[in-house]
Amino acid sequence: MTALAVEGVSVSFGGVMALSEVSFTVPEGQVCGVIGPNGAGKTTLFDVVSGLRRPRSGRVLVAGADVTGDSPVRRARAGLRRTFQRTQVFGRLTVADNVLSALEWRGGGGGLLADLTALPARRRLEAARRERVSEVLELCGLLPLRDAYAAALPVGQRRLVELARALADRPSLLLLDEPTSGLDADQTVRLREVIAALETTVLLVEHDMGFVMDTCDHLVVLDLGKVIAEGPPSEIRTDPVVRAAYLG
Ligand SMILES: Nc1ncnc2c1ncn2[C@@H]1O[C@H](COP(=O)(O)OP(=O)(O)O)[C@@H](O)[C@H]1O
Numbered sequence: 001m002t003a004l005a006v007e008g009v010s011v012s013f014g015g016v017m018a019l020s021e022v023s024f025t026v027p028e029g030q031v032c033g034v035i036g037p038n039g040a041g042k043t044t045l046f047d048v049v050s051g052l053r054r055p056r057s058g059r060v061l062v063a064g065a066d067v068t069g070d071s072p073v074r075r076a077r078a079g080l081r082r083t084f085q086r087t088q089v090f091g092r093l094t095v096a097d098n099v100l101s102a103l104e105w106r107g108g109g110g111g112l113l114a115d116l117t118a119l120p121a122r123r124r125l126e127a128a129r130r131e132r133v134s135e136v137l138e139l140c141g142l143l144p145l146r147d148a149y150a151a152a153l154p155v156g157q158r159r160l161v162e163l164a165r166a167l168a169d170r171p172s173l174l175l176l177d178e179p180t181s182g183l184d185a186d187q188t189v190r191l192r193e194v195i196a197a198l199e200t201t202v203l204l205v206e207h208d209m210g211f212v213m214d215t216c217d218h219l220v221v222l223d224l225g226k227v228i229a230e231g232p233p234s235e236i237r238t239d240p241v242v243r244a245a246y247l248g
C-alpha cells in the first residue's frame with residue numbers, strides 16, 4: 001500500500017519555481033526524509049502535503065485518495081497529522097491533558113448534561129482515552145512528567161509533548177517539520193527511538209544529517225525545487241550529485 005504519493009507537483013512564487021514536477025511515493029510504514037539545501041523547496045513541499053498550499057499543478061494522494069483539493073482539516077480527519085517547526089502546545093494544561101485534548105475532537109468531551117447522564121458507554125470511552133494517553137506518554141518518555149504544566153518544560157520536552165499529541169489519535173501519516181530543533185542529545189536519541197517504534201508512515205524534513213541518516217528508511221533529495229536523488233541513506237550519503245548540491 002502506498003501511504004503517500006506526490007505526483008508532478010509544481011509551485012511557483014512569481015518567477016521562482018519553488019517546486020518543479022516533484023514526484024515520489026512513500027510506502028506504508030516507511031520513514032521518509034526530505035533533505036536539501038536552503039531554498040530547495042522542503043517547506044513548500046510540506047505545505048502542499050499538509051494542505052496549507054495548493055500546487056499550481058500535480059496531485060497529492062493519501063492512501064490512494066486524491067486530497068489535492070482538501071483542506072488541512074479534512075486531511076487531518078483522513079489521518080494526517082503534523083508537528084510544526086515552532087512548538088505548539090497548551091502551556092496551561094498538564095502534559096497528560098495536552099495529549100488527552102488531542103483525542104477529544106471526536107466528541108464526548110461534553111458539558112454538564114453529558115456528565116450528569118454519565119452513560120456507561122461514555123465512561124468506557126473516557127477510560128479508553130486515559131489508557132491511550134498513558135500509552136503515548138510512555139512511548140515518548142513523558143510518563144514521569146504527566147502532571148507537569150507544559151509551559152514549565154524546556155523546549156525539548158515541549159516538542160516531545162507535541163509529538164505525543166500528534167501520535168495520540170494513531171495517525172496514518174505523520175509529518176514532522178525539523179523535529180530535532182531544540183532537542184538536546186538525549187532527547188534526540190529518544191526521538192529517534194520513538195520514530196523507530198512507530199508503525200505509522202512518517203515524512204520528515206530535517207537538517208541534522210546524522211539524525212536523518214540514522215532514522216530514515218528512504219531519502220528524497222531536493223535542490224532548487226527538483227528531486228535530484230532518492231534512495232536509501234547509505235546510497236544518498238555517497239551520491240556525487242547530492243554532494244555537489246550541498247557543497248556547490
Ligand atoms: N511565500 C513565499 N513567497 C515567495 N517565495 C517563496 C515563498 N516561500 C518560499 N519561497 C521561495 O521558494 C523557494 C523554496 O523555499 P522553501 O520551500 O522555503 O525552501 P526550504 O524549506 O527547502 O529552505 C525559495 O527560493 C524561496 O525563496
Ligand SMILES: [Mg+2]
Nearest residue numbers: 039042043044
Ligand atoms: Mg524550510
